[in-house]
Structures are given as structure tokens and as C-alpha cells.
Amino acid sequence: MNKLIHNKMAILSIGLLLICSFLPFFLPDYFLHIAILVLLYAYLATAWNILGGFAGQHSLGHSLFLGIGAYTSTYLFTGLGITPWVGMWIGAGLAGLAGWFVGYLSFRYGLKGPYFALVTIAIAEAMVSLTNNISLVGGAQGLDVRWEGNNPLVMQFENKIGYYFIILVMIAIAIALVYWISHHRFGYQLIAVRENEEAAEALGTDMLRVKIVATVISAILTALGGTFFAQYITYINPRNVFGEGPSIQILLFAIVGGLGTVWGPAIGALILVPISEFSRSWLSGTFAGAHLLLYGSVLVLVMLFMPKGFVGLFEKIKQKKFRKQSTPSEKEI
Amino acid sequence: MSFLTVDNISKQFSGLTAVADLSFEVEKGEIVGLIGPNGAGKTTVFNMLSGFLSPTKGEIFYKKKRITGLKPHQICENGITRTFQIVQPFPELSVVENTMIGAFAHNHKTEDAREKAMATLKRVQLEKKANKPAKELTLLELKRLEIGKALATEPELLLLDEVAAGLKDTEIEQILNLVRQLNQDGMTLLIVEHLMKVIMNLSRRIIVIDFGKKIAEGTPVEIANDPAVLDAYLGKEN
Numbered sequence: 001m002n003k004l005i006h007n008k009m010a011i012l013s014i015g016l017l018l019i020c021s022f023l024p025f026f027l028p029d030y031f032l033h034i035a036i037l038v039l040l041y042a043y044l045a046t047a048w049n050i051l052g053g054f055a056g057q058h059s060l061g062h063s064l065f066l067g068i069g070a071y072t073s074t075y076l077f078t079g080l081g082i083t084p085w086v087g088m089w090i091g092a093g094l095a096g097l098a099g100w101f102v103g104y105l106s107f108r109y110g111l112k113g114p115y116f117a118l119v120t121i122a123i124a125e126a127m128v129s130l131t132n133n134i135s136l137v138g139g140a141q142g143l144d145v146r147w148e149g150n151n152p153l154v155m156q157f158e159n160k161i162g163y164y165f166i167i168l169v170m171i172a173i174a175i176a177l178v179y180w181i182s183h184h185r186f187g188y189q190l191i192a193v194r195e196n197e198e199a200a201e202a203l204g205t206d207m208l209r210v211k212i213v214a215t216v217i218s219a220i221l222t223a224l225g226g227t228f229f230a231q232y233i234t235y236i237n238p239r240n241v242f243g244e245g246p247s248i249q250i251l252l253f254a255i256v257g258g259l260g261t262v263w264g265p266a267i268g269a270l271i272l273v274p275i276s277e278f279s280r281s282w283l284s285g286t287f288a289g290a291h292l293l294l295y296g297s298v299l300v301l302v303m304l305f306m307p308k309g310f311v312g313l314f315e316k317i318k319q320k321k322f323r324k325q326s327t328p329s330e331k332e333i
Numbered sequence: 334m335s336f337l338t339v340d341n342i343s344k345q346f347s348g349l350t351a352v353a354d355l356s357f358e359v360e361k362g363e364i365v366g367l368i369g370p371n372g373a374g375k376t377t378v379f380n381m382l383s384g385f386l387s388p389t390k391g392e393i394f395y396k397k398k399r400i401t402g403l404k405p406h407q408i409c410e411n412g413i414t415r416t417f418q419i420v421q422p423f424p425e426l427s428v429v430e431n432t433m434i435g436a437f438a439h440n441h442k443t444e445d446a447r448e449k450a451m452a453t454l455k456r457v458q459l460e461k462k463a464n465k466p467a468k469e470l471t472l473l474e475l476k477r478l479e480i481g482k483a484l485a486t487e488p489e490l491l492l493l494d495e496v497a498a499g500l501k502d503t504e505i506e507q508i509l510n511l512v513r514q515l516n517q518d519g520m521t522l523l524i525v526e527h528l529m530k531v532i533m534n535l536s537r538r539i540i541v542i543d544f545g546k547k548i549a550e551g552t553p554v555e556i557a558n559d560p561a562v563l564d565a566y567l568g569k570e571n
Contacts, residue, residue: 183443184443185437185440185441185442185443185446188430188433188434188437188443188446189434189437191423191425191426192423192426192434195423195424195425195426196421196422196423196424198385198417198421199417199421199422199423199434199482200423200434201385201404201405201406201409202383202385202405202409202414202415202416202417202421202483203409203414203434203435203437203438203482203483203485203486204406204409204410204414204435204437204438204439204486205406205434205437205438206404206406207406
């Protein structure tokens with residue numbers, strides 16, 4: 001039966017991937033830009049979700065890893081001429097080390113909940129100050145990604161479709177990875193640690209190892225997204241990659257979509273990014289901040305009526321249907 | 334050396350002595366009861382045996398191996414698993430997934446863990462609830478799950494912390510039958526219990542502690558007639 005579910009999932013995912021592969025050829029430029037942002041944030045939220053959703057350790061400073069990825073590949077490319085295709089892995093390695101450091105530092109001493117969140121904010125903010133003061137990486141002015149024209153070898157495209165396919169492949173791999181994790185020992189142990197640390201430990205789960213590994217995987221994926229972000233936006237500065245903005249956005253998508261679910265973060269980004277982008281352009285002629293007001297209201301409503309996010313809502317509906325179908329047979333017994 | 338040897342362990346919490354120079358042994362196949370009045374240090378002893386606390390001094394040996402100060406997951410891998418006085422399910426997971434977390438201690442493949450979990454649920458008579466979320470279980474079912482999760486780690490020594498707490502008399506009888514069955518199947522058990530009648534009719538050997546010290550050890554009848562035990566539970570005569 002399990003094989004059947006796996007197969008069904010595989011067919012659905014491949015179908016979705018095919019549709020997504022044809023989509024960019026029919027989208028006008030502006031919509032293509034929004035589609036890329038949707039995929040990018042879906043990817044980053046999926047990466048955050050491994051640590052925040054599955055393991056239940058809410059990092060509020062994931063921009064730390066985003067920034068390490070963005071700054072490493074950009075500095076290596078613009079400063080030393082190393083292609084971002086290589087630089088992204090060096091950034092990922094550094095972010096993995098940073099993830100290990102943050103994870104070990106926090107979890108070794110039993111920090112959890114708000115205290116872990118504070119540590120992650122503090123380290124990310126420290127990186128803002130640090131990069132602000134290092135002239136080698138442009139200080140507060142940041143770095144421009146050197147433009148070499150249409151050159152796939154350095155991850156640069158004149159047509160947005162190139163970027164679209166890179167991020168599409170990245171999110172596909174990220175979701176496949178999360179799906180794999182959620183069906184294996186490591187994934188079960190992550191959830192066990194989230195649901196009840198002491199019980200998980202008593203049942204043989206190496207809590208410290210599980211949490212640190214989750215942090216490292218999440219950090220590596222986020223950093224790879226950071227490189228893509230830099231290549232796509234072509235400009236980075238301490239605030240827009242290390243700042244609190246990206247940290248908060250990433251986790252909003254995961255929370256609104258559904259924490260600790262495979263598709264939740266992607267669904268969250270799919271719903272929220274267009275609302276945010278379209279409301280910005282539609283309401284731009286009205287008063288300042290109108291789009292933020294609308295965006296904020298949507299968030300409040302979602303949290304009020306769907307505390308478990310969109311995936312939680314779907315599951316509730318599915319369960320209700322299932323109960324209705326199964327009630328008569330239960331009465332027979 | 335015995336199956337489990339506790340050698341002179343003490344635990345101090347910033348000056349307060351919770352357990353003092355406690356020694357006892359458990360032989361393979363036994364059910365040993367650990368009792369004492371409120372605050373006697375029973376749970377502290379359990380926490381030291383299961384690795385949640387390490388003793389300030391003294392040693393613990395299990396199957397001739399020193400296990401003092403190991404982490405909880407290492408103790409579990411060695412074959413000692415505990416349950417908690419207040420049941421500790423993983424509420425969002427189903428009953429079988431809860432049990433799989435225990436099964437993953439010795440099974441790395443998901444399918445193996447699921448098989449092991451289903452077999453374990455049969456032993457604790459929860460197989461019909463396998464796909465229910467743990468948060469929908471009754472207290473009795475949660476107690477069964479608590480034991481089931483622990484059993485799935487394939488322990489040789491099971492530490493039960495007040496397994497009957499909060500249950501009605503008829504329910505207590507059911508849990509006791511389950512514990513007896515486990516013992517007949519070869520499980521060694523160390524049981525902390527508050528309810529005298531529970532321990533009296535389960536164990537053939539009882540250790541009584543008070544203020545962190547062992548004050549008596551013996552059969553239920555010996556314990557029931559021991560003046561030091563009566564003093565501890567009922568207060569001293571002037």
C-alpha cells in the first residue's frame with residue numbers, strides 16, 4: 001500500500017514538474033518574474049522547514065545562511081572570477097559550518113524555543129554589522145554582481161527563463177529531499193524531537209545529533225538559494241541578505257503553508273508571494289504602505305482561521321469527508 | 334555481578350541531597366519494586382538509571398558494563414528503556430508512528446520499524462488503534478502506548494515509573510496483567526510505584542527508600558511488617 005502512495009506521489013510530482021516546465025514559455029515577463037520569486041521563496045521556506053517545521057526549532061535568523069551563500073559566491077565571482085556554479089558550493093560548505101556552529105552552540109546547552117530564536121537573530125545581526133564594516137565585500141554599499149552578458153557558465157541569462165529553470169530544478173530537488181527525509185528514520189526522529197524531546201531521547205533518539213544535522217542541511221540548502229538570489233537580483237548588501245527581512249519572510253511562507261509538511265512551504269509561497277507582489281503594484285497609486293496593510297490582513301486571517309496553515313486546512317477537510325464516509329459502517333459494527 | 338548493579342550512588346542538587354549512597358541489585362527476570370513516600374528520591378534514581386541525570390558519585394553497571402553518566406539514547410541502545418510517570422506521547426503522530434520512534438532505536442529501515450511497531454502494538458493490545466493520532470487516546474490507552482513505545486526499543490530491562498498512576502481500579506488490573514505478561518515473556522522490570530497494593534501484588538522483592546536512603550529491602554510481607562517502613566509512611570510514634 002505504501003508503494004502505491006509513493007507511486008501516486010511520484011506521478012503527481014512529475015506531472016506538476018512538466019506543467020511548470022512549459023509555463024515560462026507562455027508567461028509575460030512580469031509574471032515570469034513573480035513565478036521565479038514564488039519558486040525562490042518556496043525553495044527557501046522548504047529549506048527552513050527542515051529545521052523549523054520538522055525539528056520544531058524556529059530559527060528567526062536564517063538570513064545568516066542566505067547571506068553566507070550570497071556573499072561567498074558573489075565575492076568569489078566578482079572579486080576573483082570564480083564562477084557562481086563553483087562558488088555556490090563553497091558558500092554552502094561555509095553555511096554548513098556556520099549551521100553546525102549555531103546548532104552545536106545552542107543545542108549542546110539545551111537552548112530551545114524563544115532562546116534558540118534569539119541566538120539565531122543575534123548571529124544574523126552580527127553578520128549585518130560585520131559585513132557593513134568590511135570594505136573587501138563593499139561595506140554597507142554591498143556588492144554588484146559583475147554582469148558578463150548572457151553566459152550560462154557563470155549563471156547569467158538575458159532571458160528570465162534561464163533563471164526560472166535553475167530555481168525550478170532547485171525546488172524540485174529540495175522537495176524530493178524533504179519527502180525522502182519525512183519517510184525515513186531521520187524524519188521520524190526530527191518530528192519526535194519536536195513533539196517531545198524527553199520521550200524521544202528515552203526511546204533512543206540522539207537528540208543533539210538529530211538537531212545539529214537538521215540545522216546543517218537547512219543551512220546548506222538556504223545558502224545555495226542565497227547564491228541564486230544574488231545572481232538573479234544582481235545586487236546584494238548587508239540588509240537585503242543578512243537582515244531580518246528575508247528571515248521573517250521565509251518563515252512566514254512556511255507557517256502559512258503548513259509547518260512540518262512536505263508541500264506546505266511551497267504552497268505558502270505560491271499564495272503569499274503573488275498577493276504581496278500584485279498588491280504592491282495595484283495599490284502603488286494609493287497611500288504609502290497600503291499593500292503592506294492588505295498583506296498583513298491576509299496573514300492575520302490565515303493565522304486566525306488556519307492555525308495549521310493551508311495544508312492543515314486541506315487535511316481537516318479530507319478527514320471530515322473520510323469520517324462522513326466511514327460513519328455508517330462504524331454504526332453497523 | 335548482577336544484571337543491574339547500583340553501587341553507592343548519590344545525587345546532590347546544589348546542597349540538597351536527593352539520593353544518598355544508594356546500592357541495590359536487580360537479577361535477570363525479576364520484577365523489583367522501588368517505593369517510598371513522596372519526595373523520597375524514586376524518580377531521581379530513575380533519572381540516573383536512564384541517563385537523564387548523572388550521579389554526583391557512585392557507579393551503575395548493566396550486564397557488567399559501566400553505564401554511569403551515559404546519555405539517555407546510549408542507555409536505551411544498551412537495552413534499558415524507561416517510561417514516564419506522566420505519559421509522554423508524540424501527540425501529532427499516530428499510535429503506530431509513536432511506536433516506530435522506539436523501533437528506530439534498533440531498526441534503520443522504515444518498513445522494518447513499522448513491522449516491529451505493529452508486532453509491539455499487538456503485545457500491548459493497541460493494534461486496533463494503530464492509525465489513530467495519539468492525542469485521541471484514553472489514559473489507559475496512553476499508558477499502553479507508553480509501554481509499547483518502550484518495548485519497541487527491544488529493552489532487556491524496562492523501567493516503569495508509576496505506570497498505574499491516575500487509573501481506575503479496573504484499569505489498574507488490566508495494566509498489571511500486561512506487566513505480568515511481559516515478565517512471563519522474560520522481561521526484567523524495575524518499577525517505581527506509589528500505590529502499595531500495586532507493588533505488593535506484582536513484585537517478589539521490594540526496595541524502600543526514604544530521604545534518598547534505602548531503609549528496607551525484602552519480600553512484600555517483610556516490607557509490610559518492617560517498622561522503619563511503617564515509620565516512613567505513617568510517621569514516627571513519639
